[in-house]
Amino acid sequence: MIQATITKSTGSWYLAYTNDGSWIQARTRGKLRLKETDTSNPVAVGDQVMIEPDPNYEHTGTISEILPRNNWIIRKANKSSSKRQILATNLDAAVLVASMVAPRTSFGFIDRFLLCCQAFHVPAILFLNKTDLLGSYLDQFILEFTQNYKNAEVLILNGSGVDIHSLDSLKKAIQGKRILFAGHSGAGKSTLLNALIPNTKAKTGEVSASHEKGKHTTTFAEMFTGVGNTQIIDTPGIRDFGVVDIPQEEIPHYFPEFRNVMKNCRFSNCTHTHEPDCAVLEAVKHESITQNRYYSYLSILNNEDIYK
Numbered sequence: 603m604i605q606a607t608i609t610k611s612t613g614s615w616y617l618a619y620t621n622d623g624s625w626i627q628a629r630t631r632g633k634l635r636l637k638e639t640d641t642s643n644p645v646a647v648g649d650q651v652m653i654e655p656d657p658n659y660e661h662t663g664t665i666s667e668i669l670p671r672n673n674w675i676i677r678k679a680n681k682s683s684s685k686r687q688i689l690a691t692n693l694d695a696a697v698l699v700a701s702m703v704a705p706r707t708s709f710g711f712i713d714r715f716l717l718c719c720q721a722f723h724v725p726a727i728l729f730l731n732k733t734d735l736l737g738s739y740l741d742q743f744i745l746e747f748t749q750n751y752k753n754a755e756v757l758i759l760n761g762s763g764v765d766i767h768s769l770d771s772l773k774k775a776i777q778g779k780r781i782l783f784a785g786h787s788g789a790g791k792s793t794l795l796n797a798l799i800p801n802t803k804a805k806t807g808e809v810s811a812s813h814e815k816g817k818h819t820t821t822f823a824e825m826f827t828g829v830g831n832t833q834i835i836d837t838p839g840i841r842d843f844g845v846v847d848i849p850q851e852e853i854p855h856y857f858p859e860f861r862n863v864m865k866n867c868r869f870s871n872c873t874h875t876h877e878p879d880c881a882v883l884e885a886v887k888h889e890s891i892t893q894n895r896y897y898s899y900l901s902i903l904n905n906e907d908i909y910k
């Protein structure tokens with residue numbers, strides 16, 4: 603039995619890096635699959651696994667066990683899909699690569715991602731990408747984001763994947779860590795990866811001019827290691843981020859700016875929607891909780907079917 607880290611997941615086979623420094627191509631066993639029938643990927647990039655080497659072929663084996671995970675990022679593709687997908691596990695932080703244009707990333711998408719980071723204990727970084735395309739609107743955009751997320755426990759950075767000099771703060775924030783890159787297709791995840799770990803040469807793709815959407819160039823989640831042992835997990839672009847595995851009544855706790863004020867609500871089971879003497883509603887009125895964040899909260903709360 604060998605212990606290894608999963609570095610690539612194709613769904614049917616996995617690439618793993620063993621603790622003694624070699625590569626193994628591994629498959630899962632039927633039994634392991636059964637344990638997590640409602641996830642599209644029972645084994646995720648970042649997982650620590652035990653592998654039984656194949657006696658007949660070198661560098662191949664069978665994954666027999668997934669060791670307990672420290673944390674993970676999980677979503678549902680959309681409201682009606684029944685499968686949950688684990689993007690990556692055992693992370694030091696998750697970077698949401700968000701471009702404001704080509705494609706645009708909405709507050710709703712960002713807030714569902716941040717909710718997941720809070721719920722599953724993954725420090726979040728919001729990286730506002732493609733700043734070179736914003737021209738004279740740049741300062742206004744950055745101000746808007748900084749204000750909206752001022753008490754949301756998220757580090758906000760900005761830069762452009764096509765300008766290496768603009769990436770110093772991101773580089774510093776991820777140095778020596780294992781990081782997930784997630785975001786819409788075309789947001790620039792693989793371009794950033796190539797800029798930060800230059801020998802990677804990950805494929806990047808055009809954004810369609812008419813729809814301002816990417817073309818799903820990256821098809822598998824894969825982890826790359828750079829100098830100083832910085833590990834970046836590049837993932838396929840996602841259209842939506844459906845919230846899963848978070849009980850509805852816990853949602854306000856994962857909006858950090860709600861957490862401090864909600865102890866002053868009159869009712870301990872306050873949903874912060876209509877109740878009298880609700881401290882959250884009061885905070886929205888006085889703008890210490892922004893309207894944008896409050897609307898995100900409501901929209902997540904009202905989509906009950908996506909929690910299950």
Ligand SMILES: Nc1nc2c(ncn2[C@@H]2O[C@H](COP(=O)(O)OP(=O)(O)OP(=O)(O)O)[C@@H](O)[C@H]2O)c(=O)[nH]1
Pocket residue numbers: 731732733734735761762763764765785786787788789790791792793794805806807808809816817818819820821837838839840
């Ligand atoms: N102007 C500008 N273009 C960028 C920037 N970052 C990436 N691009 C371009 O945006 C397009 C999409 O970039 P990718 O890196 O392939 O995007 P991705 O997020 O990896 O997309 P998927 O793999 O489909 O999820 C490419 O044409 C890049 O050259 C940026 O900061 N500024």
Ligand SMILES: [Mg+2]
Pocket residue numbers: 791792793805806819820836837838839
């Ligand atoms: Mg990509």
Ligand SMILES: [Zn+2]
Pocket residue numbers: 864867868872873874875877879880881882883
């Ligand atoms: Zn309340």
